[in-house]
Amino acid sequence: MSTTLASPRGSACDVLGASQRFIDLLPVAIYVCDRDGCIVRHNRSAAALWGRxxxxxxxxxxxxxxxAPDGTPMAHAHCPMANALRTGRAVSDxxxxxxxxxxxxxxVLVNIEPIRDASGAVVGAVNCFRDITEQRRMHERQELLLREMDHRIKNLFALASGIVGLSARGAATPQETVEAARRRLEALARAHTLTLPGTGLSGEETRSATLAALVDTIVSPFVDPRAEEPRIxxxxxxxxxxxxxxxxFALLxxxxxxxxxxxxALSSFGGRVIISWRTDADTLHLAWREVGGPAPSGGEAAGEGFGSVLARSAVRSQLGxxxxxxxxxxxxxxxxxxxLDRLA
Structure with a gap:
């Protein structure tokens, strides 16, 4: 619904009269443009959001x-206010x-109402807008967490299936298979606990605060004590x-x-993983090398899944x-x- 001016002058700024003090008290940013798009009135909240x-x-x-919301540059002449003045249509959210x-x-979320004179002609428009940056960021974080949870659950199911198959390999009896699978699933649960924020190691497991102990905990579900040569x-x-x-590091x-x-490599009976690291003055250098596994498929070598993107982001933002x-x-x-200062 458009705002209609009672003033015979038909000036856009007359919609708020001379009450600059009133609009400065409003908790929402607001400004008024005339029919040519010139800003004839604005309050302190608008200047604060604009930063000027x-x-x-x-x-x-x-x-x-x-x-635009996708980051595409938007000329002022094609912004929502310009469109409202040109078409006479209100803009909502x-x-x-x-x-x-x-x-x-x-x-920012904008709501614009055209201003019309007594004849119905558009003589300006009022824009009320507010900062929704934090809400957007919270929504994006929530989406990321949901995707991460979905990724982890799928991985855990896949790992559990793989562990059962690994335990059956070389087992002489069904009981041996059950016991091997149980031990590996328990180790998998301990390893998964380390990836949860706010959890860590306490009591007898304090030794896992070292990188070597953490690696041992994470890879323990895939260790076969009966193997002649260590797989890891x-x-x-x-x-x-x-x-x-x-x-x-537990997540990675x-x-x-x-x-x-x-x-x-761990999906193949003869595959091995070599994990080594060194330090210099202020940096940890770690290498994870797989040998003896199946040849990588074209899709694996060419692209990155969500887990890879998540890992790269964690290393860059959290570990520097x-x-x-x-x-x-x-x-x-x-x-x-x-x-190193990010690790301790």
Missing amino acids: EPSPQDRFCGSLALR AEVLIDRPDGETLF VVDGPEVILGGGGLTS LHEFATNAAKYG GSLAREWRPDGLVVTLTAR
């Missing part, structure tokens, strides 16, 4: 720059991105993990082991390092770096 006072040359919006002079980007070789100096560093190693059990994968003829090699 609009200049006389600004039209349709006082922001430094605008973008439209999302736009505002780029501020300080480099911050805000998601671990080599590296003592590195203490704690807090977020422990959780982040769990992801590597899961992929190796589903597609790589890098992650790289190389598909060699004899198997996958993962190289990882992390800042």
